Amino acid sequence: MSMKLGLFGGTFDPIHLGHRYLAEKAAEAAGLDKLIVIPAKIPPHKIASGLVSEQDRLEMCRLAFADLDCVEVSDFEMKNEGKSYSYNTVLHFRELYPDCELYFIMGSDQLLTFEKWYRYEDILHMAGIIALSRGEEDSVAELEAKAASLGAEDGRVIVVKTEPFEISSTAIRDAFANGSDPSCYLDKNVVEYIVSRGLYAPAREEAVSFKKKYSAYRELIKSCLSKKRAQHSVNVANAAVRLAERYGEDPEKAYVAGLLHDVCKELPPERQKELVLRCRLDISEVEKNAQPLFHAPAGAVYIEEELGIKDEDVIAAVRYHTVGCGDMSKLAQIIYLADLISADRDYKDVRKMRRYAVQSLEKAMLEALKFSLSDSVGKENSIPVCTLECYNRFVMLSKMKED
Numbered sequence: 001m002s003m004k005l006g007l008f009g010g011t012f013d014p015i016h017l018g019h020r021y022l023a024e025k026a027a028e029a030a031g032l033d034k035l036i037v038i039p040a041k042i043p044p045h046k047i048a049s050g051l052v053s054e055q056d057r058l059e060m061c062r063l064a065f066a067d068l069d070c071v072e073v074s075d076f077e078m079k080n081e082g083k084s085y086s087y088n089t090v091l092h093f094r095e096l097y098p099d100c101e102l103y104f105i106m107g108s109d110q111l112l113t114f115e116k117w118y119r120y121e122d123i124l125h126m127a128g129i130i131a132l133s134r135g136e137e138d139s140v141a142e143l144e145a146k147a148a149s150l151g152a153e154d155g156r157v158i159v160v161k162t163e164p165f166e167i168s169s170t171a172i173r174d175a176f177a178n179g180s181d182p183s184c185y186l187d188k189n190v191v192e193y194i195v196s197r198g199l200y201a202p203a204r205e206e207a208v209s210f211k212k213k214y215s216a217y218r219e220l221i222k223s224c225l226s227k228k229r230a231q232h233s234v235n236v237a238n239a240a241v242r243l244a245e246r247y248g249e250d251p252e253k254a255y256v257a258g259l260l261h262d263v264c265k266e267l268p269p270e271r272q273k274e275l276v277l278r279c280r281l282d283i284s285e286v287e288k289n290a291q292p293l294f295h296a297p298a299g300a301v302y303i304e305e306e307l308g309i310k311d312e313d314v315i316a317a318v319r320y321h322t323v324g325c326g327d328m329s330k331l332a333q334i335i336y337l338a339d340l341i342s343a344d345r346d347y348k349d350v351r352k353m354r355r356y357a358v359q360s361l362e363k364a365m366l367e368a369l370k371f372s373l374s375d376s377v378g379k380e381n382s383i384p385v386c387t388l389e390c391y392n393r394f395v396m397l398s399k400m401k402e403d
Contacts, residue, residue, distance in 0.1 A: 004031055005100045006130065007093055009038040009077070009086065012057050014194060015064045016172055016185045018165035026105045026130045027070075029160040035071045037061050038089060041078045052199050054078045055343075063189040063351070087119040094126045102127040103158075108134060108143055111157075114150065128156040134164050176200035189355070196341060196354040198242040210252045217259050217307075225266050228344075233262050235342035236335070243334045247361050250331070256309070257317040257335045264298040272298040278305075281319050286384040293384070296322040324369060326389030330361070337364050340371075362401075366394040 008023050027035050039057045058075055065071040076092055090104055104127045106114075111131040114120050131147065133140045140161055147157035167185045175182035177200055183191045194200060221230045237258035244254035264272055269291050275298035276283060287293045300319035303309045317335040320328060324336060341354045349371065356364035369391045376383050 003033045003100045006032040006035045006103045008105045037073045064187045105130045192355045196358045236338045240338035257314045265295040275301040284384045286382045323387045324390030325386040
């Protein structure tokens with residue numbers, strides 16, 4: 001017997017429990033062996049302005065179905081240029097799985113207008129249809145009549161009755177923007193991802209104001225850093241603002257420190273070393289002899305001497321963003337973590353680190369330090385004393401909470 005494969009597409013901005021319920025009902029009705037969830041790049045039947053990034057929607061889909069081995073999340077439509085026509089998607093998976101029994105999943109409203117779709121007859125030839133009804137008896141009858149009128153072979157159009165799920169992605173976005181909590185409609189991992197990335201949050205007037213205020217700093221990092229590194233700095237600044245707002249720190253200071261934390265990263269090593277040796281904050285012998293660590297203390301000196309920044313919290317946050325220290329301020333912790341969870345990070349445990357970051361600052365710092373120390377030991381790198389002091393501090397705080 002050939003494998004039964006279902007294609008479940010949508011904007012998924014964000015994906016919610018209603019989407020999961022519909023996917024499960026479709027899989028159950030048709031006896032699907034595998035379900036492929038396909039976030040759209042540009043939905044051809046929707047006005048797509050204001051979508052969060054493709055990567056964010058893709059990641060939320062992965063999180064929402066992470067516990068189901070039979071589900072695969074595909075970036076096929078996102079990688080394609082132009083609008084996400086269903087014909088192209090069905091054709092791709094028909095060619096990818098030539099021996100499978102293919103089904104395309106859609107809502108009742110989509111089936112009723114199916115004849116207006118691009119090359120709908122070819123879609124019907126390549127795949128069966130699973131149409132999800134909202135549960136009204138007259139709606140089911142209308143869908144079944146429509147299925148018959150399409151001239152599809154018996155069993156190729158399946159009408160599935162589902163219970164109404166009174167939520168939409170639009171309502172969830174609006175709830176976040178208005179300060180409400182729509183978490184009950186979302187997978188908990190998706191909620192944590194949304195919060196950690198600051199998705200759907202309204203733009204605060206204050207944040208907009210100080211971002212304009214420091215536009216010169218953004219131009220500076222563009223001029224002295226590679227495009228990738230400059231974007232990382234912006235991402236860290238944005239992540240730092242979100243963490244600052246969550247943990248009661250000054251978001252403006254967080255933005256400045258995050259934006260400038262790597263300002264010296266791509267200076268010649270000898271220039272970095274020169275600045276390191278002028279740093280008025282303690283510098284260990286390990287740091288004086290480890291080139292990858294130069295840029296943090298060098299940056300602290302640079303922003304004070306060249307940019308005239310006198311705020312001790314900002315200077316210390318830049319200074320300790322790679323190694324930490326025993327008496328690390330809340331702002332310094334935020335920059336340390338923002339550097340690890342910024343939007344461009346894609347290391348193995350970054351999802352876990354993002355979850356920790358929005359749950360507890362102290363827990364996140366301990367996990368981040370464990371990660372950093374393990375990495376250094378694995379590479380046989382020397383470890384500064386200040387990093388060990390930092391680790392010991394957060395271990396002690398953790399044990400105090402347990403007691």
